[in-house]
Amino acid sequence: MAAKKILMLVGDFVEDYEAMVPFQTLLAVGHEVHAVCPDKKAGDYVMTAIHDFEGQQTYTEKPGHRFGITHDFAGVDASNYDALVIPGGRAPEYLRLNPTVISMVQHFAQAKKPIAAVCHGAQILAAAKVLEGVRCSAYPACKPEVELAGGHYAEIAVTEAVTDKNFVTAPAWPAHPAWMAQFLTLLGTRISL
Numbered sequence: 208m209a210a211k212k213i214l215m216l217v218g219d220f221v222e223d224y225e226a227m228v229p230f231q232t233l234l235a236v237g238h239e240v241h242a243v244c245p246d247k248k249a250g251d252y253v254m255t256a257i258h259d260f261e262g263q264q265t266y267t268e269k270p271g272h273r274f275g276i277t278h279d280f281a282g283v284d285a286s287n288y289d290a291l292v293i294p295g296g297r298a299p300e301y302l303r304l305n306p307t308v309i310s311m312v313q314h315f316a317q318a319k320k321p322i323a324a325v326c327h328g329a330q331i332l333a334a335a336k337v338l339e340g341v342r343c344s345a346y347p348a349c350k351p352e353v354e355l356a357g358g359h360y361a362e363i364a365v366t367e368a369v370t371d372k373n374f375v376t377a378p379a380w381p382a383h384p385a386w387m388a389q390f391l392t393l394l395g396t397r398i399s400l
Contacts, residue, residue, distance in 0.1 A: 208395065208396055209395070210238050210239055211396075212239045212287065212288050212289050213238055213241070213288060213289060213292060214241055214285065214291050214292070215229070215241065215242045215294070216244070216294075216302060216311070216331070217242055217244050217276070217294060217298060218253055218298030219297075220255065220298055221253060221294050221296040221297070221298040222258050222297075222326060222327075222380060223256060223257045223271035224257070224380040224383070225295045225325050225328075225380050226253075226294040226296075227255070227272070227274060228380065228383050229292050229294065229323070229325075229383070229386075230242060230274075233292070233387075236391065236396055237396075238394070240292070241278040241283070242275065242276055242278070243276060243280040243283055244280055245302065245307065245308065247276045247279075248279045248281075249276060249277055253276065254271065254273060255274050256268050256271050256296050257271045258326075265348070285311040285315060286314065286318075290315070290321040290323070291311070291312065291315040291320065292324075292390075293312075293323070293331050293332070295324075295327035295345075296326065296327060299327045299329075303334035308331065312331055312332065313335050313337060315373075316337035319372070321373050321390060321394055322374050323374075323375045324374070324375075324376050325345075325376065325377045325382065325383075325386055326345060326346045326349075326378065326379045326380070327348075327349055328376075329343055329344075329346075329352065329353055329376060330345075330352055332353075333349075333352040333353060333355065333358070337356075338357055339357035339358070340359070341372060341374055342359045342361050342369055343358040343359065343369070343371065343374060343376045344360070344368065344369050344377050344378050345376060345378060346379055347378065361376070363377075363378065364378075365382060366381050366382050368382050368388075370389045370392075375390045
């Protein structure tokens, strides 16, 4: 298997599991992952938020960990990457306002490179206008944004993921096994036991 070079877009209050788990999973199977954040450099960090499902009408939010930035955002050239990961949490609501983030996402979509987005990560996909005709899952509160962007919101269990074309999307971190398995398939990753 050829290792892939993967870009991960994060920001302050990215969901803790949705950044850490895919970052570590992709590294563990041999891929190279560059975690970047606008206005941050390698060695900086973002704070994460832990979102949990405890019986209320929406998730609860608690302070998370520091997640290390591995590369300078200013030096990113999206054409040098094979795939993109967009975790959820609070970060996508403001990352989608950054024109460079939008341009990067559009590059991956137009080049038909694998894109994995989870939870509120769909907010960035919608803002980039890359969801036209795409079946996309996200946190249920993002359904209107997916549909306004021309996507077809996938109503799936919180433990499931959906692949459509070069997009792998899921509603939240409980879907990590399905989400990462489908993304690894798109990447051509083979794991043998």
